[in-house]
Amino acid sequence: MMLLTAGTRGDVEPFVALARYVASRAHEVRLAVPTGADVPDGLDVVRFDLDARRVLPAPGATPWALARHLRDEVRPAMAGMLSAAVRETVAFAPDVVVHHALVLTAPLAADALGVPRVLVELAPVATPSAELPAAGGPTATRELGRWNRATYAVPRAAARVFDAEVARAAAQLPTGSRPARRTPSRATLMAVSPQLVPRPRDWPARVHLTGHWHDDTPADVDPAVAAFVAGGRHLVASFGSMAAGAAGRRGEQRARDRARDRARDRAEHRARGVITAARAHGLRTLLLTGWGGLALPDDLRGPDVLAVPAAPFGSVLPGAALVVHHGGAGTTHAVARAGVPSVVVPVTADQPFWAARLHRRGIAAAPVPLRRLSAATLLPAVADALGRREAAAEVGRLVRQEDGLAAALDVLTAL
Structure with missing residues (x-):
């Protein structure tokens, strides 16, 4: 085969x-x-x-x-x-x-x-x-x-x-x-x-x-990540394979540097919105930075935030209060299987489709467009998602039977 x-x-x-x-x-x-x-x-x-x-x-x-x-x-x-x-x-x-x-x-x-x-x-x-x-x-x-x-x-x-x-x-x-x-x-x-x-x-x-x-094969979990998720209510934020941004034309170093700086600024802006909204709801934040879609600003570092490139979803999602993610097919199914509600920030491709499906199923807040992502838009979305925990848990139970x-x-x- x-x-x-x-x-x-x-x-x-x-x-x-x-x-x-x-x-x-x-x-x-x-x-x-x-x-x-x-x-x-x-x-x-x-x-x-x-x-x-x-x-x-x-x-x-x-x-x-x-x-x-x-x-x-x-x-x-x-x-x-x-x-x-x-x-x-x-x-x-x-x-x-x-x-x-x-x-x-x-x-x-x-x-x-x-x-x-x-x-x-x-x-x-x-x-x-x-x-x-x-x-x-x-x-x-x-x-x-x-x-x-x-x-x-x-x-x-x-x-x-x-x-x-x-x-x-x-x-x-x-x-x-x-x-x-x-x-x-x-x-x-x-x-x-x-x-x-x-x-x-x-x-x-x-x-x-x-x-x-x-x-379902168990994956190794970094001890720092395991300790963090065991330490209390937390939010997981992951934009998965969302790229930080194009690096400019090959050979044009200044253009590449400018593109890299802009991408870093945007990634920090997204993370700032997520962390601020999490703190307002008394949640700690596990920031999975992925391919650069999220980046932890220096002024928001603290014991209630852990930023790592990646972590196995099967280990960190089931105990989360909610997940903020981009709505990729793999992430969407992992979140649904874990029985955790979502705030979806779709970017491209099939992500708007999955964002709409999760919201229609009653296990995610209304999607937040990427261009509108901020603490002001995430605050009510997180509150909405937290109110969907029972529905998400029931969907998770059914998905795990498949x-x-x-x-x-x-x-x-x-x-």
């Missing part, structure tokens, strides 16, 4: 969990992940030359900056990843290809090998429904009735941006060219909790809502 994924931590960890689960059931599996992805020992892993930190645009970038970023960073990175996906899959010659929606060349490789392929959606982006807007689209936070189906044209159009890169990657196929038509996927694994996205009535039978995929990995493997072995 070949598993291929691309993106940030929230895109990689479910595939790692599936790879470990499948391998533990005596199946041969190879996992392809981006450069720098954290993968435990013992798995057969190949890596794409794709650095998600460079590919992510800076929050609030201008249209011109985004266009330059697409040309200078995204296209070259995608070209390399798409080509490597074909090359590694053909070399492994699996019985089945299981791939993330971003790996656009996985269908070509599966067709060339004559094996079935399975699409994985970590949010609804490729399976249209009249009951759900597409995650990542411009209307992901609003229900549009029968017009919901039209929103799925947005992710399809985004994929077509890379048609030239897909065509060049086809040179890695045994035939040396792109086939005239693509064989549809045999199944779609929607690795999403039905507690957050109930199954729409118009999804076809080949779409399997498995529940989210996560690894076994997404077993459901996924049942579908795969049936092929």
Whole structure:
């Protein structure tokens, strides 16, 4: 079995969990992940030359900056990843290809090998429904009735941006060219909790809502973090893989320095709002700084604040009073599983979709737009979230009963 994924931590960890689960059931599996992805020992892993930190645009970038970023960073990175996906899959010659929606060349490789392929959606982006807007689209936070189906044209159009890169990657196929038509996927694994996205009535039978995929293997916790979370009521703040910001054009050191300073200022501003709101509600703050989306200002340091780059969610979330986060799919499911209420500050991609789903489910305050993030906006949002603890605990109980990995493997072995 070949598993291929691309993106940030929230895109990689479910595939790692599936790879470990499948391998533990005596199946041969190879996992392809981006450069720098954290993968435990013992798995057969190949890596794409794709650095998600460079590919992510800076929050609030201008249209011109985004266009330059697409040309200078995204296209070259995608070209390399798409080509490597074909090359590694053909070399492994699996019985089945299981791939993330971003790996656009996985269908070509599966067709060339004559094996079935399975699409994985970590949010609804490729399976249209009249009951759900597409995650990542411009209307992901609003229900549009029968017009919901039209929103799925947005992710399809985004994929077509890379048609030239897909065509060049086809040179890695045994035939040396792109086939005239693509064989549809045999199944779609929607690795999403039905507690957050109930199954729409118009999804076809080949779409399997498995529940989210996560690894229950205990993770090591830094002693300082363990002591902090055991020390009293606390809030966890994490913007996960939200990048600090673009570093400017390569070779322009002054532009890079200015961009770095601006990014640091924005990260400190966000953390200031979180810590101030936490203190106003008598909460301590565990600040997970991630890729630079949050940074602790020097004047707010104190025994009630601990800032660390990362910590295992399974260890630090269950005892939290609430979580302030960006709404990535992985973080969203981890928070829901922990039974903890949220304040979501969505930034991009599918994050507004998940922010809206958590609020609609009654386990998060109304989303706070990134541009409005401050102590003034977080104070009432934190109060709102704290009032949703019972609802969050009940959802957590239900999510913990799901076994997404077993459901996924049942579908795969049936092929």
